Amino acid sequence: MxxxxxxxxxxxxxxxxxxxxxxxxxxxxxxxxxxxxxxxxxxxxxxxxxxxxxxxSGHKAVIRRDACLGCGKCAALCAFDAIALHKEGYAVDPLRCEGCGVCAHLCPAGAIDLEEPHCxxxxxxxxxxxxxxxxxxxxxxxxxxxxxxxxxxxxxxxxxxxxxxxxxxxxxxxxxxxxxxxxxxxxxxxxxxxxxxxxxxxxxxxxxxxxxxxxxxxxxxxxxxxxxxxxxxxxxxxxxxxxxxxxxxxxxxxxxxxxxxxxxxxxxxxxxxxxxxxxxxxxxxxxxxx
Known part of the structure; x- marks a missing residue:
């Protein structure tokens, strides 16, 4: 064809x-x-x-607040400033997140998942x-x-x-x-x-x-x-x-x-x-x- x-x-x-x-x-x-x-x-x-x-397609980080220790390591490691502390705890801004996975792999509590977003x-x-x-x-x-x-x-x-x-x-x-x-x-x-x-x-x-x-x-x-x-x-x-x-x-x-x-x-x-x-x-x- x-x-x-x-x-x-x-x-x-x-x-x-x-x-x-x-x-x-x-x-x-x-x-x-x-x-x-x-x-x-x-x-x-x-x-x-x-x-x-x-x-x-791709990946976005999501923090499970029930498992989060609030240590802030993820925010310190994020090269894209996608993670910030809010009143409810640490959260990921999906528009900033590049899905690199650093936060998920290095979170001491294993409280971060990488999800495939509906694009x-x-x-x-x-x-x-x-x-x-x-x-x-x-x-x-x-x-x-x-x-x-x-x-x-x-x-x-x-x-x-x-x-x-x-x-x-x-x-x-x-x-x-x-x-x-x-x-x-x-x-x-x-x-x-x-x-x-x-x-x-x-x-x-x-x-x-x-x-x-x-x-x-x-x-x-x-x-x-x-x-x-x-x-x-x-x-x-x-x-x-x-x-x-x-x-x-x-x-x-x-x-x-x-x-x-x-x-x-x-x-x-x-x-x-x-x-x-x-x-x-x-x-x-x-x-x-x-």
Whole structure:
């Protein structure tokens, strides 16, 4: 099967808009939203969850007050200042705790446990475009790269189970751990870039990341008509790097109207949606490994 991941070097480039359109156009696919910190593909696809699972990851220290001697050794040893004395006794601040385990291992009374926290939830859902795997981390939680890897594994299993040949992923923005996990095993990365100096800089960083992992890149320049000179510069960069330029999208208020209506741009007739249809057809002709 092929795995297509829509990426961007930064947030707000139009990545989810493109992902929703491709999800509408693709056949025999599983849709996967890998932006687990701030997902929004569900807003357009309106998924109906069929399965809900807790995502448990990492460790947090918890002091059992009935066993605590009140010696304060744990607070003195904590490198993150996560343990403090309160009226009720010593307690751990879960937002500061890094789960290193020093306090639990060195507590003379053995009064500290390391618990796996509930960091968020992930879902298997049905949408009008087909099955979808997605998740949401709770505010302030980490390990989003691990959750992304879990979602990709579940999407692959679902594709095999239903004999589907494409996994279409709305990737995470940036170049951090979630993006690296998003690109793992990908057949193709579709980069959505805005025609600004900062947009080009951020995109080139994620394109270099794709090259490091030997993932081919196809590029869509969004709002290209707002800065034609910068759009031309990005097109030249693509040619020099050997990346495929799928095309350019204009700035058009129809994008906002589609968002408000919670529809993909390709679900009704409009110039931007028609261009996305052409881009999807061009993508289909690329020699993408499976």
């Amino acid at each position: 092929r795995e297509i991941v829509v990426i961007s070097g930064k947030g707000g480039t139009g990545k989810t808009t493109v992902s929703a359109a491709f999800a509408h156009l693709a056949e025999n696919k599983v849709i996967c939203d890998l932006d687990v910190d701030a997902p929004d593909l569900h807003i357009l696809l309106d998924p109906s969850p069929q399965e809900t699972h807790a995502f448990v 968020g939830d992930w879902y298997k859902s049905d949408t009008r475009f087909g099955p979808m795997v997605h998740a949401l981390l709770f505010p302030g939680q980490e390990n989003s790269g691990k959750l992304v890897s879990l979602l990709k594994a579940e999407a692959r299993a679902l594709a095999r189970e239903q004999n589907l040949d494409t996994i279409l992923c709305d990737g995470s923005p940036g170049v951090g751990c979630p993006v690296i996990s998003s690109l793992s095993g990908a057949s193709l990365a579709v980069g959505v870039v805005e025609p600004t100096p900062s947009g080009r800089h951020d995109f080139l960083r994620v394109a270099d990341l794709c090259r490091h992992f030997r993932v081919p890149v196809a590029v869509i320049i969004n709002k290209a008509d707002l800065n034609p000179e910068e759009a031309d510069a990005i097109a030249r960069e693509c040619e020099q790097r050997g990346d495929v330029l799928l095309g350019r999208l204009p700035f058009d208020p129809v994008v906002t109207r589609a968002m408000v209506a919670r529809k993909a741009l390709t679900e009704f007739d409009n110039p931007v949606g028609n261009r996305l249809k052409d881009m999807w057809s061009a993508l289909q002709k690329l020699n993408v490994r499976r």
